[in-house]
Amino acid sequence: MKKTYDVVIVGGGHNGLTAAAYLARTGRSVAVFERLDHVGGAAISTEAFEGVDARLSRYSYLVSLLPQRIIDDLGLEIRLARRRYSSYTPVPGAPEKGLLVDNQDAATTAASFARIGEASDAAGFATFYGKTARLAEKLWPSVTDPLLTRSEVRDLVGDDEIWNAFIERPLAEVIEADLTGDIARGVALTDGLIGTFVSAESESLDQNRCFLYHVIGGGTGDWDVPVGGMGAVSGELTRAARQAGAEIITSAEVTAIRGGSAGRASEVDVTVEGVSHTINADWVLANVSPWVLGELTGKPLPASVRPEGAQIKVNLLLRRLPKLADTSVTPEQAFGGTFHINENYSQLAAGYASGVAGEIPSPLPCEIYCHSLSDPSILSPELRAAGYQTLTVFGLHVPHALLTRKNNNEMRAKLVAAVLESLNSVLAEPIEDCLAHDGNGELCVEGKTSIDLEDALNMTGGNIFHGLLSWPWLEDDADLSTPAARWGVGTDHPRILMCGSGAQRGGAVSGIGGHNAAMALLES
Numbered sequence: 001m002k003k004t005y006d007v008v009i010v011g012g013g014h015n016g017l018t019a020a021a022y023l024a025r026t027g028r029s030v031a032v033f034e035r036l037d038h039v040g041g042a043a044i045s046t047e048a049f050e051g052v053d054a055r056l057s058r059y060s061y062l063v064s065l066l067p068q069r070i071i072d073d074l075g076l077e078i079r080l081a082r083r084r085y086s087s088y089t090p091v092p093g094a095p096e097k098g099l100l101v102d103n104q105d106a107a108t109t110a111a112s113f114a115r116i117g118e119a120s121d122a123a124g125f126a127t128f129y130g131k132t133a134r135l136a137e138k139l140w141p142s143v144t145d146p147l148l149t150r151s152e153v154r155d156l157v158g159d160d161e162i163w164n165a166f167i168e169r170p171l172a173e174v175i176e177a178d179l180t181g182d183i184a185r186g187v188a189l190t191d192g193l194i195g196t197f198v199s200a201e202s203e204s205l206d207q208n209r210c211f212l213y214h215v216i217g218g219g220t221g222d223w224d225v226p227v228g229g230m231g232a233v234s235g236e237l238t239r240a241a242r243q244a245g246a247e248i249i250t251s252a253e254v255t256a257i258r259g260g261s262a263g264r265a266s267e268v269d270v271t272v273e274g275v276s277h278t279i280n281a282d283w284v285l286a287n288v289s290p291w292v293l294g295e296l297t298g299k300p301l302p303a304s305v306r307p308e309g310a311q312i313k314v315n316l317l318l319r320r321l322p323k324l325a326d327t328s329v330t331p332e333q334a335f336g337g338t339f340h341i342n343e344n345y346s347q348l349a350a351g352y353a354s355g356v357a358g359e360i361p362s363p364l365p366c367e368i369y370c371h372s373l374s375d376p377s378i379l380s381p382e383l384r385a386a387g388y389q390t391l392t393v394f395g396l397h398v399p400h401a402l403l404t405r406k407n408n409n410e411m412r413a414k415l416v417a418a419v420l421e422s423l424n425s426v427l428a429e430p431i432e433d434c435l436a437h438d439g440n441g442e443l444c445v446e447g448k449t450s451i452d453l454e455d456a457l458n459m460t461g462g463n464i465f466h467g468l469l470s471w472p473w474l475e476d477d478a479d480l481s482t483p484a485a486r487w488g489v490g491t492d493h494p495r496i497l498m499c500g501s502g503a504q505r506g507g508a509v510s511g512i513g514g515h516n517a518a519m520a521l522l523e524s
Helices: 012-026 067-076 106-115 123-140 150-157 160-168 171-178 182-189 206-215 230-244 289-297 346-354 381-386 410-423 450-457 483-486 512-524
Strands: 004-010 030-033 045-047 053-058 084-091 099-101 246-249 253-259 268-272 275-286 312-318 338-341 364-371 389-395 445-448 496-498
Touching: 004 012, 004 268, 004 450, 012 030, 012 067, 012 230, 012 512, 030 253, 030 268, 045 230, 053 389, 067 230, 067 389, 084 182, 099 106, 099 182, 106 123, 123 160, 123 182, 123 206, 150 160, 160 171, 160 206, 160 246, 171 182, 171 206, 182 338, 182 346, 230 246, 253 275, 253 289, 275 289, 275 512, 289 496, 312 410, 364 410, 389 410, 410 445, 410 450, 410 483, 445 450, 483 512, 496 512
Parallel strands: 004 030, 004 275, 030 246, 084 338, 275 496
Antiparallel strands: 045 053, 084 099, 253 268, 268 275, 312 389, 312 445, 338 364, 364 389
């Protein structure tokens, strides 16, 4: 490790690795400091259950927002598997019926809507997602270019009805205008709630911004399965960064950043395996939350803007997929897309009200992803032959404020129990009967609360986006005088750039924050 670098990147998550690869390719000296003993941040695969050869995507799980431009620029060998089925939603209280949305067969989808008593919503669904497709087509190509202004993006979309529905007015209005059934409305709303604690009617439009990022990925809104798990994505970025010449130093915790003024290098204090060092850098890229950056620079943000998450994540390993109450659908179909559990529109509203009241929603709205159906490579040959499957469950409306470090273990157990209870309410058999056992004889169930995310990943408040998502454009009166502003990566320090999820257009596994920080630095 040298004492001076052109660029120091704080945090070895996937965005930091992306920035490192781009910048090292230009001949700059680049160091990435990662406080953990491995890189990848939330985009990792791990053997979650002792003695069981299954590598699960422990935190993040699907990919939609990783631009092909980044894959091509960096020569990444990343494969993404497209899921045949969009979603399956059992009818709460009557799980012998369910809505199967088939990406390749509109007739099957229409018949499924009719079977659950929401026949008119087959057309409404097509109308609603036809509008989001237009947004995706217009907005997606811009995410790896300098930011446009609000007026420029509105002109680019070229449809005032769509713009007003999804950008200017609460998401509830367009959902309720296009869809009539409780199930159809709930399926549409969930993309506005993942990682965001908010109601459909909120005038804050937090739900609209979250929804927008969930439907524009790749220009189609499809969420794909990374072959080999999330660790394969971070592994390729690590390879590209190292091959380009970047130094990646793990077990290296940055404790302070000083300087960063115009024309002046920064000093970065870092402790590597217990030894303190001071590193000089012309530029510092912060692949941490804005809150953490404030602490590192000695300019803490006000407590009122401290990010907070609102979810419980549960990883499961099954000996086999569970039986469904709905005999018209196979488990492979139902779990082949997003499996919605107790996420009716009315249930989502009730769950939000429970969270606001300081209670765990009952039933807990959840959704499930089965990685191994699309990509069995994460399982050993023996587990594949035996029919094992992985499930990732994401529980909504669990605000960080419900947890403390004192009650975290107790709350984790309660939340995992709530997840299993919610799932069991729509199955034909208890999920416990399908669970595998680890090498110690324990059930293969792993829960991760927002506090667990904060402790493991330094993800402030367990917020998976590092804070509230921003619109992917600038306001018309924004200052565009610097590359950092034009790329949405600026901070209060001219030579310190955000390069993670806290950057404008950051969030999810995308590499966009890292790409855009690198582009701003190169332009500077």
